[in-house]
Amino acid sequence: MVITLSKDRMSISREQDLVPFRNRVKEAAVKIGMGIVNQTKLITAASELVRNMFRYAGGGEVLIEVVSKGRESGVRLTFTDKGPGIADLSLAMQDGYSTGKSLGLGLPGAKRLVNEFDLKSTVGQGTTVTILKWKNG
Amino acid sequence: MDKIPILRMGPFLLVTIQVDLYDRLALNLESDLVQKVHQTGARGVLIDISAVSIVDSFMGRILGNIASMTRVLDAETVVVGMQPAVAITLIELGLSLKGVHTALDVERGMALLQEKLDWDTDVADDDGDNIE
Ligand SMILES: Nc1ncnc2c1ncn2[C@@H]1O[C@H](COP(=O)(O)OP(=O)(O)O)[C@@H](O)[C@H]1O
């Protein structure tokens, strides 16, 4: 069972929130002693998802949790927005698919960089993405 | 508005990115660099990212854009000093940085640009009528 050890919320509404947000994620990763490679993967995935939230949904909220499961600890991030939602999730998860004329690597790339990835979306209501990176994952 | 300084070193331009860039700053750098290459006729651009801890697909796209735009203006771009964790992450993210040259540090990046410049000059010479 995954237990939450600490929680922190941050709302994202402007581009200038991205750098402080990345710093908060880094603090959580450093707190549990996550190595530099996993830290970099986690923060890069987080950066992709927070940018999506900001760009396609005009902002939202991120829940930053330090979690543990047995002896393993990790960082879990939940990105919640009330934007337009995503109509076709499997299309959105394809490398190179973008409605924003960018690289289309954010969602599929973020999934590759973490240990657990969950995407839920309802058109007209919003999108929630949850990622989890284990310290030794 | 903040700006990232662009230094001129002979035929090359050098940019050292000291902070994690927010998007606007990265976009400004893209347009400033292209303008500067155009103004100075620089033949190469060195971008030192040794202090950068995160390169996501946005930043990767900017680096790619800089490389392709400067190439049109006859200048090669070399990205130097990428941290190993950043390089590993970029590959998993799926970003190939196609068309962007990379080198371990500024010195080697400079050597790479110089080599390309010398090679270009040689080719130009060979087009002439001088007989070996
Ligand atoms: N939070 C979101 N709300 C609405 N649509 C989204 C959201 N995140 C992603 N999308 C959609 O999924 C597509 C793919 O996203 P991504 O893989 O990050 O690539 P990119 O951002 O380069 O387009 C986006 O172009 C957009 O259509």
Ligand SMILES: [Mg+2]
């Ligand atoms: Mg994206």
